[in-house]
Amino acid sequence: MQLAQVDNSRKNSYLGFTKSFLLWSFTLTVCFLVVGFPIGVLLVTCGILATIILQAVLPSSAVVLVTGSILSLNLLIVVLGAAILTFKGIHPEEVSWLHWLHGKEDLQPSNSPVYAACPLTCNLTKVVV
Template identity: 50%
Template sequence: MVAAQLSVPVRGSQFWIRGFLLWMFTFLVCFLVVGFPAVVVLTAIAALASVVLQAVMPVSAVLLVSGLVFGGLLLASVIPAVMLTLRGVHPQEVTWLPWLNGNTDATVTSRFAACPLTCELDN
């Protein structure tokens, strides 16, 4: 009855596993690349929490804090990956991820500050 409510299309298990792993990879890479300032702040907060908890529980403070940080990062990427996989959205079907489609024809039109001086130079 739950599967009927979700209206999940029936596809092969290889499709589901591959889609889930691609979503996991995409979310982790995006978090590490785009969210680099958040990673720096998270590391600073984790180090401070580890030092503060060291007075209360000297043996396992670092283990507890690092486990919470890594577990939180893992859950923050697993939950959306599971939701998108169950909805049947495959990463190759998303238009804003052209590198997953093998689309290398994407033209980049970059404009740099020095372009008025150097764009008309031929190699």
């Protein structure tokens, strides 16, 4: 009985690590695509310049070499970042600025209506004369 419980907890641990790693990979990829767009533009610009320079040395494979290195570098950054965050034990549910990932709506209304007569009638206190 003891052995079955230990094996089940280990299986849940691996499942938790896998889930956390995949969520971090997805989150870091989305953040890189959305927030890192200027960095992506700089990477493409540097890649074009590197392709032009390498064209003289490697005429047939300069584009493939530069494109492959840029894509593999981006993939390595995302996977390495997800692995580090997963092994440190930081779960995406614990991060406050990832509220869009949790699937929960904000309980506070973003826009509360303000009516023109409200300053005249909303905060009235009874005055006894």
